[in-house]
Amino acid sequence: MTKLPFVESSDEEENKSSLEKKLATKYEFGWDIFTDNQKKEVFSLAEDYLEFLRAARTERERTIWTSKYVEERGFKRLEIGKNVSVLNPGDKVYYVNRFKNVAIAVIGQKSMLEKTHIIGSHIDTPRMDLKMRPLYEDGKASVAMLKTHYYGGLKKYQWACIPLHMTGIIVKRDGTKINVEIGKDPKDPVFVIPDILPHLMANVQAKRTTTTVIKGEELNLLAGGFPISKEEDKKAKNRFKLYILKLLNEKYDIIEEDLQSAELNIVSGLDPRYVGFDKSMIGAAGHDDGVCTWTGIRALVDLKETPKNTAVMSIFDKEEIGSNGNTGAQSAWIRFVMNDLMVRTGIPESLTNMHLTLSNSMMLSADVGAAINPIFPTVHDPLNAAILGKGVVVEKHTGARGKSSSSDVLAEVMAYLRNIFDEGKIPYQVVELGAVDEGGGGTIAKFFAESFNCDVVDVGTPVIGMHSPYEIVHVADLYATYLAYKVFYEAK
Known part of the structure; x- marks a missing residue:
């Protein structure tokens, strides 16, 4: 039987020295970490996600689905610069751009000048x-x-x-x-x-x-x-x-x-279904990036208390072809949304305030990562590769070969994420996309690191068979992604 890196048996764990247990990095399956109640929630969440996959397959369909979903849960649609009303902590709003973009927000207790927590994903798919x-x-x-x-x-x-x-x-x-x-x-x-x-x-x-x-x-x-x-x-x-x-x-x-x-x-036209005898995985087209989009929306909607920082879920088109155009992540639209939220929450409109609001924001680029394919493991560095079932992936950088076309995250920001994920008991793995000279890929992270001057980290769900008509995710990773985004929205 082929042994995958970091898939440790209970016997191996028991045989570790006390010093090794104390100092060495722990790699645990999400399923082993979750409580019995959480394991029930895993499949409840998976069933809801399967419904989303069947209902919304393109950016236009996903925009329509998202608008209906959040409006049914108390979010009010706003138009940039129109009927400018005051927004207070706890208010729930959303914006739509050209049937291809959605921005959803819950107004926080603190001023956006201090900090805003943003999750950005994309709804287009190959x-x-x-x-x-x-x-x-x-x-x-x-x-x-x-x-x-x-x-x-x-x-x-x-x-x-x-x-x-x-x-x-x-x-x-x-x-x-x-x-x-x-x-x-x-x-x-x-x-x-x-x-x-x-x-x-x-x-x-x-x-x-x-x-x-x-x-x-x-x-x-x-x-x-x-x-x-x-x-x-x-x-x-x-x-x-x-x-x-x-x-x-x-x-x-x-x-x-x-x-x-x-x-x-x-x-x-392949129907989304559970994969494997144990139904531990989900096969479907459009996990990239439907899985991060859906978990981000669900995490925001499920917030029970007003967050400390204004929480924003921003969903983009055209990521798969460079994030260009008036619906891609390089569009100025999201800046207009941020400015509109600032004005409605009482921040005077000025270039300085806009600069401070954007620069002081923290963002998760919610996009999938590549998990080790058991048939083709050599395209990865096993020490730094994502493994299906071991939790949400955190990528310090993406890019190709010499980190080309990537934003490389500050160590301080990585430490902040480690802290909130550890406190939330969320299974996560710090990884990179693949072996150094095998190729690579990018996300929307670099565009916001550049245009907002904010801290951006890639955090998403590991996938096998990315960009195929039947991609694979693990149900435990789906749940871990949801928990990670929820904890991020709730963090100080």
């Missing part, structure tokens, strides 16, 4: 989007097809031969919005990217690298296999394409040109 002119007919195969453009860093071959759903909106020239949802209902059809059979792959696919097993322009969906009848249109050249256009027109009252002003996303 997927495929329909192109502006997606529908075409393949005459040789006699089928209608849809062209896509993949979004974010994904392994393209993983998306072939699995059920795919379509979700999003079509906006007609007059501004009419049409919601599209195909695949979620079990009675709906699904979409598939067909791969080549192994019998005939020798000259077409066998010599390709893993990044080109399926190429970007080959990520095309089977859309239909019936032609329009000759009685309906005797002169039609593209009978299969025309039949799909007819169906779309009958159901949505659109023509082909309307697809040019649409956001139609193709997402994994």
Whole structure:
């Protein structure tokens, strides 16, 4: 049996010297730390999280879900600069930006000038989007097809031969919005990217690298296999394409040109489920970064007392493609939200006060970390790698190779987090993404370290199979992440 690093048996723990027990770092499974009541809460939380995964798969869906969820729990929607009312400690509010961003806040006892606790996550996830002119007919195969453009860093071959759903909106020239949802209902059809059979792959696919097993322009969906009848249109050249256009027109009252002003996303159709005999894990698309988003929202909503510091949950789009645009973490929108909260809580509007408020804030960049894959452990440094089930991950830095494109956290800030997590008896592990020269990745942390001049630490849930159509998290880590965010919101 393969032994993973730091997975210690009870016998090994008992055989440690007293000095070793006192001085050496302890690595314990979250399940071993939790009380019996907490273990019940683990699966109660997991059930709620599974509901979220099924309901909200894209940034637009997650914005709608979040708005409804917090409003049902007493949060009031505000518009920046409009109907400026006074906010008092304990007040609960939220903001929405362009159907892709949400900021949620509980006003604290202290002035925001002193300190604000912010958790930032992202709600976009790797997927495929329909192109502006997606529908075409393949005459040789006699089928209608849809062209896509993949979004974010994904392994393209993983998306072939699995059920795919379509979700999003079509906006007609007059501004009419049409919601599209195909695949979620079990009675709906699904979409598939067909791969080549192994019998005939020798000259077409066998010599390709893993990044080109399926190429970007080959990520095309089977859309239909019936032609329009000759009685309906005797002169039609593209009978299969025309039949799909007819169906779309009958159901949505659109023509082909309307697809040019649409956001139609193709997402994994694999149902979120427990994984393993013991149901210890959850498999689903969109853990990155749905798991940190959901636990952050839930932790904020579950606060029973007014926090010392104003607690803010900020949710962003476009993280998977660089956090650019007016809905990404580099947008000025969150600064406008912070300024609006300052004004409503009685802080005079000035550049100095804005600077102090942002600089004195502390932020958790809530994004997932890479757990050791038991099949491919060599891409990690085992001494500094996350392990599934051992708690929320704290990353002093992200980046690639020489910490490129990363914010490296101050030792004082790491000590602060260690203290509040230890006091809260929360299982956590201080890790890095992978072995030094294997690659790397970034989060939104660097953007806020730079633009806010505040302290930011990456804290999130460990994941196996990141960016795949079926990522894996541990239920104990889900709960540990929730507890970590809640303790952070409550901390002084």
